[in-house]
Amino acid sequence: xxxxxxxxxxxxxxxxxxxxxxxxxxxxxxxxxxxxxxxxxxxxxxxxxxxxxxxxxxxxxxxxxxxxxxxxxxxxxxxxxxxxxxxxxxxxxxxxxxxxxxxxxxxxxxxxxxxxxxxxxxxxxxxxxxxxxxxxxxxxxxxxxxxxxxxxxxxxxxxxxxxxxxxxxxxxxxxxxxxxxxxxxxxxxxxxxxxxxxxxxxxxxxxxxxxxxxxxxxxxxxxxxxxxxxxxxxxxxxxxxxxxxxxxxxxxxxxxxxx
Numbered sequence: 001x002x003x004x005x006x007x008x009x010x011x012x013x014x015x016x017x018x019x020x021x022x023x024x025x026x027x028x029x030x031x032x033x034x035x036x037x038x039x040x041x042x043x044x045x046x047x048x049x050x051x052x053x054x055x056x057x058x059x060x061x062x063x064x065x066x067x068x069x070x071x072x073x074x075x076x077x078x079x080x081x082x083x084x085x086x087x088x089x090x091x092x093x094x095x096x097x098x099x100x101x102x103x104x105x106x107x108x109x110x111x112x113x114x115x116x117x118x119x120x121x122x123x124x125x126x127x128x129x130x131x132x133x134x135x136x137x138x139x140x141x142x143x144x145x146x147x148x149x150x151x152x153x154x155x156x157x158x159x160x161x162x163x164x165x166x167x168x169x170x171x172x173x174x175x176x177x178x179x180x181x182x183x184x185x186x187x188x189x190x191x192x193x194x195x196x197x198x199x200x201x202x203x204x205x206x207x208x209x210x211x212x213x214x215x216x217x218x219x220x221x222x223x224x225x226x227x228x229x230x231x232x233x234x235x236x237x238x239x240x241x242x243x244x245x246x247x248x249x250x251x252x253x254x255x256x257x258x259x
Contacts, residue, residue: 019115068190078120082160116157145220
């Protein structure tokens with residue numbers, strides 16, 4: 001193993017461990033709140049409202065919404081971890097030290113992204129365990145489930161990185177989650193099947209990328225979906241590749257890295 005590769009591996013391990021310690025050290029602020037929020041969703045939407053709605057897609061309403069709620073937690077946490085961490089590095093000017101170091105831009109990006117991905121998956125694990133108190137889920141296709149949840153966490157980790165690059169102050173890092181991610185998530189089939197919509201709104205909903213992620217994950221858990229799984233996975237893989245290349249280009253250019 002040559003010296004350059006060895007140094008990059010050490011740098012990757014260091015950045016990743018730092019990012020993981022960052023959110024595990026303050027777990028009451030990073031892991032506990034999403035768990036409490038999801039329990040409220042289970043109780044209010046699953047038990048109280050779900051009892052009146054009945055079945056959806058051949059499943060109880062609680063079973064139907066659990067995959068979507070897990071994906072909601074993954075999206076929010078993988079995104080927020082990277083955007084807050086990288087912007088803090090910009091604000092504290094520590095990112096400038098990384099940029100002038102002999103560390104590859106790919107290593108820097110992957111290290112920050114792995115922090116977001118692991119946090120998203122950790123929250124998903126916690127939420128899944130909590131869901132067992134409300135429903136008895138059986139995984140229909142484990143491979144699809146793991147692939148979709150990992151791709152989703154990866155996409156939004158890169159999305160958080162891009163947002164952090166363009167953000168000029170702490171208020172800017174909340175614009176995308178508030179005005180883009182939240183509406184797309186609630187309109188992404190988390191709480192309903194698009195088969196309930198009119199043809200026009202069904203067609204319009206297909207333009208929502210989160211709809212494809214939620215339905216692909218729901219297929220992995222329940223075996224039902226409103227969209228074609230192959231198309232959804234191909235779209236997610238392409239989106240992850242595009243956002244990775246975009247992030248690398250921004251990192252190499254140094255744009256927005258200095259406060």
